Amino acid sequence: xxxxxxxxxxxxxxxxxxxxxxxxxxxxxxxxxxxxxxxxxxxxxxxxxxxxxxxxxxxxxxxxxxxxxxxxxxxxxxxxxxxxxxxxxxxxxxxxxxxxxxxxxxxxxxxxxxxxxxxxxxxxxxxxxxxxxxxxxxxxxxxxxxxxxxxxxxxxxxxxxxxxxxxxxxxxxxxxxxxxxxxxxx
Amino acid sequence: xxxxxxxxxxxxxxxxxxxxxxxxxxxxxxxxxxxxxxxxxxxxxxxxxxxxxxxxxxxxxxxxxxxxxxxxxxxxxxxxxxxxxxxxxxxxxxxxxxxxxxxxxxxxxxxxxxxxxxxxxxxxxxxxxxxxxxxxxxxxxxxxxxxxxxxxxxxxxxxxxxxxxxxxxxxxxxxxxxxxxxxxxx
DNA sequence: TTGGATATGTTGCTTATCCAACACTATTAA
DNA sequence: TTAATAGTGTTGGATAAGCAACATATCCAA
Numbered sequence: 001x002x003x004x005x006x007x008x009x010x011x012x013x014x015x016x017x018x019x020x021x022x023x024x025x026x027x028x029x030x031x032x033x034x035x036x037x038x039x040x041x042x043x044x045x046x047x048x049x050x051x052x053x054x055x056x057x058x059x060x061x062x063x064x065x066x067x068x069x070x071x072x073x074x075x076x077x078x079x080x081x082x083x084x085x086x087x088x089x090x091x092x093x094x095x096x097x098x099x100x101x102x103x104x105x106x107x108x109x110x111x112x113x114x115x116x117x118x119x120x121x122x123x124x125x126x127x128x129x130x131x132x133x134x135x136x137x138x139x140x141x142x143x144x145x146x147x148x149x150x151x152x153x154x155x156x157x158x159x160x161x162x163x164x165x166x167x168x169x170x171x172x173x174x175x176x177x178x179x180x181x182x183x184x185x186x
Numbered sequence: 187x188x189x190x191x192x193x194x195x196x197x198x199x200x201x202x203x204x205x206x207x208x209x210x211x212x213x214x215x216x217x218x219x220x221x222x223x224x225x226x227x228x229x230x231x232x233x234x235x236x237x238x239x240x241x242x243x244x245x246x247x248x249x250x251x252x253x254x255x256x257x258x259x260x261x262x263x264x265x266x267x268x269x270x271x272x273x274x275x276x277x278x279x280x281x282x283x284x285x286x287x288x289x290x291x292x293x294x295x296x297x298x299x300x301x302x303x304x305x306x307x308x309x310x311x312x313x314x315x316x317x318x319x320x321x322x323x324x325x326x327x328x329x330x331x332x333x334x335x336x337x338x339x340x341x342x343x344x345x346x347x348x349x350x351x352x353x354x355x356x357x358x359x360x361x362x363x364x365x366x367x368x369x370x371x372x
Numbered sequence: 373t374t375g376g377a378t379a380t381g382t383t384g385c386t387t388a389t390c391c392a393a394c395a396c397t398a399t400t401a402a
Numbered sequence: 403t404t405a406a407t408a409g410t411g412t413t414g415g416a417t418a419a420g421c422a423a424c425a426t427a428t429c430c431a432a
Binding site for chain 3: 414418420421424427
Binding site for chain 4: 193232
């Protein structure tokens, strides 16, 4: 297989598949979408689907990953340190992303989706924390990034299940507790 | 080369090329559009362009042909005889088509474009005339179809260069002369 | 139970697309 | 003139996409 990011055929086909998957996700639940549905919608051969993805779960992961890249990564890539602003942006980004694609594939796959989101968050937080602190703490900072990611994801789940306040009003009082772990010397 | 109408790869690529060509035609004159421009816009390889078309003139012909098929052929395919209604529809169809794509590629290629349109018209008129008249006159009817096509195209050119009347007002008084040749026994 | 229908992965072979390179032409600038 | 630049059209070899066929699994109705 040549590089999926450079070969124009692969880029086109990959986009066709993911776009078709998103289209179908607006009409059906994830569990009711078959590989054949996707390849019909994309007007590509079924064998070609398996050339790009292992199965529809793999597609789900990669589609979510790609959605995350365009949504979350883009919004958060400019921050130089983990501060109040970034916490708020992160919270907004997670909840926005959830509304865009993730919630449509929700039923039965929340664990898959959440793992992807948390991984991504960790990969965003970790290098920023490294910049903020001395390099010698790197392994502790890795764990800080992980805890921070799980925590941020957790509060977003909490907010989703009980939307009695605006997002800002909800996240604001929590921020000090979050930053406590981030700023404290470990 | 496999069938360009059935192989999904060929259909996609062909559409990409023609759509890109139409997009570029909205920005530049035909003579300023290079094959490289088209393939860049279409994100396909330049060699692939030459797999589908001989050169950009061939593309022009086929793009026009395809535009004609969706515009003119569709509007006129239901007629059972060449009568006043059909003359009017034909006139409208030619002038509509000209506004849609043809005029953008006009400069220097009016002869190419007109030949394509007239050929198409002949292929529409001839079988209808055959139905209308006895089969023994077929060679004379071929010439009738040709004259009718040239004539219809000619009056559309005349109308374009001097749009002082509405299309209907312009074509109405000409209809009797047109139908004279059609209905007269040769 | 059995059989039909539907979806999943996989495979061998064909074919369209990609890419890099080439020769050629035309234009432009030094 | 010469050299540089940009477009055209072609070729050979590599590779993704298409297609048909197969084995397998699941489900549902007879």
